[in-house]
Amino acid sequence: MHLRPVQFVDTPAAHDDGAVARLAGGMQWFAAYEVLDAGRRFTVPVSEVGGLGERAATLHARVTAPRPAWQLGPRTLRFDQPQVAGILNVTPDSFSDGGARVDDPVAAAAAGVAMAGAGAALVDVGGESTRPGAALVWEEDEARRVTPVVERLAAAGVLVSIDTRKAVVMEAALAAGAAIVNDVAALLWDDRAIEVVARSGAPVILMHSPDPKSGPHGGHGYANVVTEVFDWLEARIAAVVAGGVHRARIMVDPGIGFGKSLSDNLALINNLTIFHALGCPVMLGASRKRLIGALSNEAPVAERLGGSVALALKGAEAGVQLLRVHDVAETVQALRVWRGLRDRALVS
Structure with a gap:
């Protein structure tokens, strides 16, 4: 059921x-x-x-059930209203920025600080592209990319999550000041990942993909994508809890664009409210994704702001607690207007 x-x-x-x-x-x-x-x-x-x-x-x-806030050192991440996570890529082959900040940790950290100043509740730092066809990055290279950026952001008081599926990178980033692990493989790609997260006490974001051991873009289709993704995440939460991670420190992500067709992605977005029955906060990462181009005359990545904001607002309407976006200022502004409308509606 x-x-x-x-x-x-x-x-x-x-x-x-x-x-x-x-x-x-x-x-x-x-x-x-x-x-x-x-x-x-x-x-x-x-x-x-x-x-x-x-x-x-x-x-x-x-x-x-209300979702307990995450207390992360001096910072608190609340889930009683939608929050924004800013995407900060430090990869040479990012689909969204083409590697604009790779090998320049000072500029990358400055961009992350600007995101926090624009209203991002946290900054999600990644050192390996997860776009289709992206090359696997050696874990030590990935750690060297992200660690100096994480250190600078943490020193500036920015709440940081590390976007990685590798235990070595998780350890390095957490030691450098990251507070949250965001894993597109839901702690399945690296056999040590669950141990690292459990030992650290850091919250973790578990994203659905059809075959995390092989890569985030496998799969052979779905009979019912919504219930199949739900069931997979439900089982994964149980496994991660059994591995020593407290359920209240888990967030879920249905994995828009990862091993899913346009029809699958639209079905998931139209049915986002079902994922609240997992009992964990929900993250939506649809910013600049391929589905926006598919619905807007093949608009290139740099011209998908309108679609990204539309999807963020759809997520807010569905009660999504964290919206992972590239365009922080524009999304935060849209959410502030949405919040004003909700506040007024509640007292009308």
């Missing part, structure tokens, strides 16, 4: 007690679930979900 929150409302004030529920302790309220069970699809009011059995009760509890 799967539950997807639907029938969102502006404010709970106009509804009887128990008729609506709050989504993950955030700014969204909803009145019903779409239920997917054994090939059936139907809608039930929130007030009647208790009659669907133990599995439904578990999912409902996960959907409605």
Whole structure:
């Protein structure tokens, strides 16, 4: 069984007690679930979900539970409203900036500080491209790329996540001041990764891809991409918790663009609310992705700002807690307007 929150409302004030529920302790309220069970699809009011059995009760509890903030040294990452993570690539073959900041840690760190100044809650630093066809980077080279950037950002008071699937890079970045691990392989590519994260106590972001051991862009299609990605992430959370990572320190990412067709990506984005039933904060990384070009006359990467902001707002509407973006200032501005509209709706 799967539950997807639907029938969102502006404010709970106009509804009887128990008729609506709050989504993950955030700014969204909803009145019903779409239920997917054994090939059936139907809608039930929130007030009647208790009659669907133990599995439904578990999912409902996960959907409605507030997400505890992550206390990361002197910094706090809250999940009661959407936050922005700025993407900072220090690779020679990044799909978004073509390696503009590789081999220049001072300039890269300055760009990261600017992102934080523009409103990014954290800066996600990566030293290996995950675009289709990208070459594998030796772990020591990757660590040398990211470590001086992480050190400078941490010294400037910026909250940093390290975007890597390699245990050696995780260790180096965490020692340099990174506070979060963001792994496109969900701690499956490197056999030591889960041990490193568990030992460090750092939160981790687990992203779905069809075959993380081989690379992020494998796979052979899906019968139902939404429920299959959900089930994979649910199993992966359980495995990572069994490996010593506290569930409250896990975030999930459905992996837009990784081993998925345009149709798959659109289905996932249209059904983002289902992932709150995993009981963890959700990250959406759709900025400048190929699907935007596919829907806008093959717009090149540098001309996908409008589509990126549209997807970020779609994520906010779905209660996504962290939006991973290239264009920080524009996304933050859009979210501030969205937040103003939500604040007003809640008291109208």
